[in-house]
Amino acid sequence: MDQPWTPRPKPENPERLERRIEFPDYESNRHFLEKLNDLSEQEGRFPDISFGRTYVNITLRAEGADTPIGEADHAFAAAIDGLL
Amino acid sequence: MDQPWTPRPKPENPERLERRIEFPDYESNRHFLEKLNDLSEQEGRFPDISFGRTYVNITLRAEGADTPIGEADHAFAAAIDGLL
Numbered sequence: 001m002d003q004p005w006t007p008r009p010k011p012e013n014p015e016r017l018e019r020r021i022e023f024p025d026y027e028s029n030r031h032f033l034e035k036l037n038d039l040s041e042q043e044g045r046f047p048d049i050s051f052g053r054t055y056v057n058i059t060l061r062a063e064g065a066d067t068p069i070g071e072a073d074h075a076f077a078a079a080i081d082g083l084l
Numbered sequence: 085m086d087q088p089w090t091p092r093p094k095p096e097n098p099e100r101l102e103r104r105i106e107f108p109d110y111e112s113n114r115h116f117l118e119k120l121n122d123l124s125e126q127e128g129r130f131p132d133i134s135f136g137r138t139y140v141n142i143t144l145r146a147e148g149a150d151t152p153i154g155e156a157d158h159a160f161a162a163a164i165d166g167l168l
Contacts, residue, residue: 040110046137048134048136050133052130053130
């Protein structure tokens with residue numbers, strides 16, 4: 001059967017901010033992750049995080065379910081940058 | 085041009101162990117991640133970890149570059165289970 005037009009980006013795959021950060025060693029990586037944890041708890045925002053020994057990937061979604069990335073999200077991203 | 089046969093799984097995408105764990109809240113998730121960090125440092129093994137507010141995904145690769153998953157890897161996976 002023919003398929004209807006599919007909107008892109010998909011509604012279930014909304015706009016987001018991503019950043020990859022590399023560290024010289026696990027010690028500095030862990031130190032950053034601890035500060036990020038504290039910031040997350042303080043702000044009540046929990047981005048999706050992937051990490052290995054010397055890298056962290058952060059994915060930040062908009063606060064609301066169907067809202068685009070806005071000022072509050074860029075401010076939170078800047079606060080994360082401030083931890084570095 | 086014709087392509088040669090491609091081995092699967094690809095050599096650059098080797099065998100690994102994966103486990104997803106869900107938590108009732110961020111507090112218990114964070115507590116688990118801290119224990120996992122301590123275990124990683126103690127063993128000198130740093131699996132790839134993804135997490136959000138209430139979940140953790142762990143990907144464990146074999147110790148050696150070209151070695152299949154073996155006893156030491158299953159033992160490390162069991163040690164992670166022991167943290168729960």
